[in-house]
Amino acid sequence: MNKGTIFIISGPSGCGKSTLLKEVFSHLDKYFFSVSATTRAPRSGEVDGVHYHFITKEKFKDMISKDEFLEYAEYVEHSYGTPREPVETYINKGCDVFMDIEVQGERQVKEKKPEAVAIFIAPPSMEELERRLRNRSTENEQTILGRLSKAKEELSKASTYDYVIVNDDVKRASDELLDIILKEKKRTSERT
Numbered sequence: 001m002n003k004g005t006i007f008i009i010s011g012p013s014g015c016g017k018s019t020l021l022k023e024v025f026s027h028l029d030k031y032f033f034s035v036s037a038t039t040r041a042p043r044s045g046e047v048d049g050v051h052y053h054f055i056t057k058e059k060f061k062d063m064i065s066k067d068e069f070l071e072y073a074e075y076v077e078h079s080y081g082t083p084r085e086p087v088e089t090y091i092n093k094g095c096d097v098f099m100d101i102e103v104q105g106e107r108q109v110k111e112k113k114p115e116a117v118a119i120f121i122a123p124p125s126m127e128e129l130e131r132r133l134r135n136r137s138t139e140n141e142q143t144i145l146g147r148l149s150k151a152k153e154e155l156s157k158a159s160t161y162d163y164v165i166v167n168d169d170v171k172r173a174s175d176e177l178l179d180i181i182l183k184e185k186k187r188t189s190e191r192t
Helices: 017-025 057-065 084-092 103-112 126-136 141-155 170-191
Strands: 006-010 031-033 069-075 078-083 096-100 117-122 163-166
Touching: 006 017, 006 103, 017 031, 017 096, 017 170, 031 084, 057 069, 057 078, 069 084, 069 103, 078 084, 078 103, 084 096, 117 170, 126 141, 163 170
Parallel strands: 006 096, 006 117, 031 096, 117 163
Antiparallel strands: 069 078
16 A cells, blocks of 8 residues: 655745645545644634644643654744654555644654655735734734744745745635645655
8 A cells, every 4th residue: 555645734824724725625535634732722713633632731741752743843932743643644544644834843844754745835925924813813912923923934944845835816826735735646656
């Protein structure tokens, strides 16, 4: 059986990663979306085990000490990490795995899984990114400013990714993302 492909999706908070993935997933059948663990509190409407695994800082540290993360990072005062076991299980079953992770996590995964395909989603501009973050109305001013500052740092790393997609139009960007995924799946299939 062929192994699945790991697709790393990164980009600043508010750039539309979730929106693009939702559109792409409607065109795929055999995939697994990796649910990250986080120490932050759930936002309104978020469900534990669906959006994130919401865990304590102590549990997060314990998982680090047991090497149970494929990657982990701190982002705007909270920790986030990708549990290793489900990713490896699904890859070995032939499912493609999608990981929505931060830039620093992408480097960790690529070190451990160099065959992973890294795709960076960029906003059309910093002004548009700020507008999107403010329109979500889920965070205070300090958090928004922290996310904007972090976005500048993340955008400077976009060129290290295998692909960069500018999300200036959801339909166009999701079509581009789907084309990349299908091309890479074909390439993985040909290698094995």
